[in-house]
Amino acid sequence: MLENIQRTAAYIKNRIGDFEPEAGIILGTGLGGLVKEIEVEKQLLYANIPDFPISTLEFHSGKLIFGILAGKKVVAMQGRLHYYEGYSMEQIIFPVRVMRQLGIKTLFVSNASGALNPSFAKGDLMIIEDHINLQPNPLVGSNEDELGPRFPDMSEPYKLGLIEKALDIAAANNITCHRGVYVAVTGPSLETRAEYKYLRIIGGDAVGMSTVPEVIAANHMGLPVFAMSVLTDEGFPETLKPVDIEDILAVAQAAEPKLTLILKELIAGLNG
Template structure:
């Protein structure tokens, strides 16, 4: 039973971390693991050691749960996430977020690498997510048996990403001269990248960037009444007229180039919480 699996995993983690009680959860995306270097680490647990936890199979996703302090706040950080395209169910993809809630998390900060649909965005720019469009349908982390312990069966999604955090992040970026946009993230299943025609359609739908993660975790977090903040790094350009072949090495390099700015925003944002 899912609830029992969550309780078992969270109890295992509590036994390993003792009196450490995190309040903020962080999920690091492709090529964005360096934030961990700024955490005053108290505990590190491999995903493979946690009962019921999936294991990262994607290159650049380390697969560790990091506990410590960042900007004076107690955090638990996922160094590597899970994707639907890896063969996991949506319930498995969001399992760590459910466990975080059981550990006491009330705010979730999520990062990802993505492709730009907006011609004004450049490689290694950052985008603060103000809203999203989910194209994972018919897959959804809330389908199937409903557990009242998670929250509402039909959770409201009119303000998925906390407006106050969105505004503060934009102010932080401006004050530190970090090139940042505010826009809409479109989620797709992947793992293939989009065709020229698909990029056109996604832009027409209102998307500014497209990626293969984030939305399932945020949906689950909002159901459990967590505050959510999302930050995307532009790692490739999906403009049909100028489309170039994407390469993983270039994507990771672009993410790493943007990482200092992302890290600063995340760290500064925590000081407000």
């Protein structure tokens, strides 16, 4: 696996020259518009990168974008990978490991998720301060000691300093922004009433089908993480209504400018 990571990183470096990204960004469902804020220097299709998995979703572009955002060099994944697409966990975290090889020092993640906390509302933002993983752990299997330890600590999976800065940015811009616990499930079916109730009982504030594998891999490699959800639907058992992907995409796109503002200001404040 390490050889594949190094080979892929070498291929990318050969095409981006001396560009070394400081931050990596993973853009979630309906949230690819942040790319418009990047002064793009190079784009690579996943399909053209050796060993790189290809997103199978029609609303995920499948590009690695290299450029300048808020004065910082970044690499953005425009299109992420999901367990429900049939990929192994090793494939899902492969891009994060490659970005680390390329030199990123902080990982930023966004996603669309369903609200579990009844004090949250559709269209709100939630900064992830912790998670509950109900997907397979991506570190199962032989450990690559060069990447990280066999038993990585997960006491601060999301960087507290970045969380506090993001909350300050949101408050200064009058953006409703919660902090909470994200529950990762496999999908692709949405949850039943009983499942929403269970996920709330065990401590979840929002539920989704992504993010946590990449966060675990980042922590394994000692990479600080900031993650934020756009709450695109409401999983409240008593008032549950049918949801389809068009609704989710519409809510995500409407909330995206707020998420983009917070991410841009956070990235601008990164130390070189």
